[in-house]
Amino acid sequence: MTKKLAIKTEEDAFEAIKTFLAGQPLKGDIHLEGWPKLRVRLVGDKFEASITPSVMKSFLELQNLVYKSYALAQYGTEDTRRLSKEERDELEIEVKVEEGSSIFEVDFQEVLIKFAEKVGENMTPEMTAITILGLGVLWVGKTSYTAYLNHRKDVRLSEAKTEEQRDMLTAIQEQSKQETARLEALTKLLVRQPALEQVSRQTYDARTEMLRGFATADEATVDGVTVSGDVAHELITNARRKAAEKRLDGYYRILRVDSSNPDEFRVKVRKHKGILEFEAVVEDMSLDAEKKEVLQYAEWERTVVHLSINARVLDDDIKQATILGVVRANPPE
Incomplete structure (x- = not known):
């Protein structure tokens, strides 16, 4: 026993x-x-x-x-x-x-x-x-x-x-x-x-x-x-933990592009060769029209792009993400 x-x-x-x-x-x-x-x-x-x-x-x-x-x-x-x-x-x-x-x-x-x-x-x-x-x-x-x-x-x-x-x-x-x-x-x-x-x-x-x-x-x-x-x-008082700034630069696939709001260009992304998914905002002052077209094209053609992303993260939870840059690029094997 x-x-x-x-x-x-x-x-x-x-x-x-x-x-x-x-x-x-x-x-x-x-x-x-x-x-x-x-x-x-x-x-x-x-x-x-x-x-x-x-x-x-x-x-x-x-x-x-x-x-x-x-x-x-x-x-x-x-x-x-x-x-x-x-x-x-x-x-x-x-x-x-x-x-x-x-x-x-x-x-x-x-x-x-x-x-x-x-x-x-x-x-x-x-x-x-x-x-x-x-x-x-x-x-x-x-x-x-x-x-x-x-x-x-x-x-x-x-x-x-x-x-x-x-x-x-x-x-x-x-x-x-x-x-x-x-x-x-x-x-x-x-x-x-x-x-x-x-x-x-x-x-x-x-x-x-x-x-x-x-x-x-x-x-x-x-x-x-x-x-x-x-x-x-x-x-x-002031006890809640606050999200910290973190860079999430890397290769991503664009799952969805939402330009319905004239004041906000929003995309949903997934990490290349990963399971991380989240929504990010592209402010008008951040990227020009050509870069936004790259994001739209990447969604249509299901291609991979390199994104520069600034985020606020608490533990593993992404509270806010902003795309600062986008580049057409072939990801490493």
């Missing part, structure tokens, strides 16, 4: 992660027993055995994080449109509201078990186990949550303009030595597992949006960590 390694707490999860990082085999198959769970307590006039639209949106962000994590593990993309209805149904979270209170609880045990069943076909048992543990501590772990709060505190302290802001932020509890050690282990795991590192970035954004909803309460306690509504508002 195969030995089971019971994971009942975040501490158990980190012990297993440390074993993996040390290059030692896990002593048995991972067996989740009541972990992980997210427990949220909100204090305020609106939170008496009820849920507001703002808080509901917070939990929807958490659901979307689960879907993105699965899409990354199963399909190598954060695009949740790849998920089937069956996959979405099986990975759906349940938010329970305790009767007569403002306590919300989400049990992720069954979600992670289903996650393991579905992605396990493409992973070794050990990789499946470490992925499940990593997701648990990233999604709802106290260590990663306090790390997020302290990171945002440090950023906002550097941006604070008033003494009142600084006093409010310094009241946030520092991480314990134990949490700091666990965070170091988690950081090492993210380096070893790039897919989990991508999930970590998505978790940051999800936490920001969740905290935005929780900030409507007078006080929000997440897994024992309490922040006031005022502090939450302060922490989420």
Whole structure:
């Protein structure tokens, strides 16, 4: 009979992660027993055995994080449109509201078990186990949550303009030595597992949006960590990660040309010998009429052109792309 390694707490999860990082085999198959769970307590006039639209949106962000994590593990993309209805149904979270209170609880045990069943076909048992543990501590772990709060505190302290802001932020509890050690282990795991590192970035954004909803309460306690509504508002200010400038120069095929808008010449392109597809805008000031004809011809004749493209990219998502130059060219073999 195969030995089971019971994971009942975040501490158990980190012990297993440390074993993996040390290059030692896990002593048995991972067996989740009541972990992980997210427990949220909100204090305020609106939170008496009820849920507001703002808080509901917070939990929807958490659901979307689960879907993105699965899409990354199963399909190598954060695009949740790849998920089937069956996959979405099986990975759906349940938010329970305790009767007569403002306590919300989400049990992720069954979600992670289903996650393991579905992605396990493409992973070794050990990789499946470490992925499940990593997701648990990233999604709802106290260590990663306090790390997020302290990171945002440090950023906002550097941006604070008033003494009142600084006093409010310094009241946030520092991480314990134990949490700091666990965070170091988690950081090492993210380096070893790039897919989990991508999930970590998505978790940051999800936490920001969740905290935005929780900030409507007078006080929000997440897994024992309490922040006031005022502090939450302060922490989420300018918190969303921004897209970065990136050049995407290369050889492309032109899939579609749209000149219906007199103020905008738009094309859809696909990377030559690749699967990357996106839409890009050609501003009137960027290219002359002859170059635009080259793009039109490339679509009609299904030929390849070399494009100079400036884009704004967040993770793998191209938020905006502008074609700066186009050249007829034979791509390298």
